[in-house]
Amino acid sequence: NNHKKIKIFKDQKVLGGDFFNKVCGHLKLLEKEYFGLEFRHHGGSYVWLELLKPLAKQITCKFIVKFFPPDPGQLKRGLTRYLFALQIKQDLSNGSLTCNDNSAALLVSHILQSELGDYDEELDCHHLEMKQYVPNQEYLDHKIMKLHKKHRGVSPGDCDIQLLEVARKLDMYSIRPHPAHDGEGMRINLAVTHSGVLVFQGNTKINTFSWAKIRKLSFKRKHFLIKLHDKPSCKDTLEFCMASRDVCKSFWKMCVEYHAFFRLAEEPKTIQKKLLSCKGSRFRYR
Structure with a gap:
């Protein structure tokens, strides 16, 4: 289970990276760069365990997917794909991966084929009664089972x-x-993906800032700032207000890591250095 909690006890000599490598070694995981250890910060937000810093205190971590590639089905190793599938199942069950009924039924039908094998009406009914894969699953049982019939023989x-x-x-x-909150005080959600920084209103994407369009990302106290190539003047900088400086810095760090992971090797070093900057932080992703 990739969401099994891991307790870490105080040891000033152990680096976060050393412990992460031991976890991956225990799982026999080779494509470990896609994953990370997440823990709850004292401020209440969730942050990633930093690999270059020592473990300063006992914390409880979750081993989860950190970087989502655009096509995870192309990952080389079956174990990596299996762990990604576990992450999708977890996100689906807790409601963070929202989708329409057709997509939800199709996802669950693949899960049933993986867990139970070929379709069996009695077994399917019993299993769906005992285990909930998506919210409001009771309204989708018939559709799930109908789709499961079509997966006969799939490994x-x-x-x-x-x-x-x-x-x-x-x-x-x-x-x-x-x-x-955006510049007009509207409540929104920010997210970072392989393609850039996204803005959501609820579950609806209302704006996309691709890495190619972003000139600089930074934060100042609890304000997250985006400067675009086609809007070079300071007054046109997009500004978003977050709950606190710690929350803002955590999101900025995640943007640094995503950009480095998916784009750093593709861009000239001069552009890399200028793109992601801030005031008061020396964080660098390696």
Whole structure:
């Protein structure tokens, strides 16, 4: 279970990266760069365990997907795809991966094929009664079972690939919303993906700032700032207000990491250095 909680006890000599490597070694996971250890910050927000810093105190971590590629079905190893499928199942069940009824039924039908094998009406009915994969599942049972019939003979590994193929096309795939307010005081959510920074109103995407369009990302206290190439003047900088400086910095760091992971190797070093900057932080992603 990739969401199993891991307790870390005080040891000033152990770096976050050392512990993360031990976890990945225990799982026999080679494509570990897509994952991370997340814990609850004293301010209440969730942050990633920093690999270059020592473990300063006992904390409780969750091992989860950190970087979502645009097509996770193309990941090389079956174990990595399996862990991604577990993440999709978790996000689906807790309601963070929202989708319409047809997509929800199709996702659950692939999960049933992976867990139970070929369709069996009595077994399917019993399993859906005992386990809830999506909110309001009781209204989708008939549709789920009808779709499950079509997956006869599909192996668990191929089910993972099909699950990821459906999930990656959903609007909320890979989205971890961060509440904020825009310049007019409207409540919105910010998110970062492989393509750039997104703005949501509820579950509706209202704006996309691709990495190619962003000139600089920064934060000042609890204000997150985006400067675009086509709006170079300071007065045209887009500004979003978040709950606190810690929350704002955490989101900015996540943007640094996403940009480095998906785009850093593609851009000249001069552009890389200028794009993601802030005041009062020396954080660098490695």
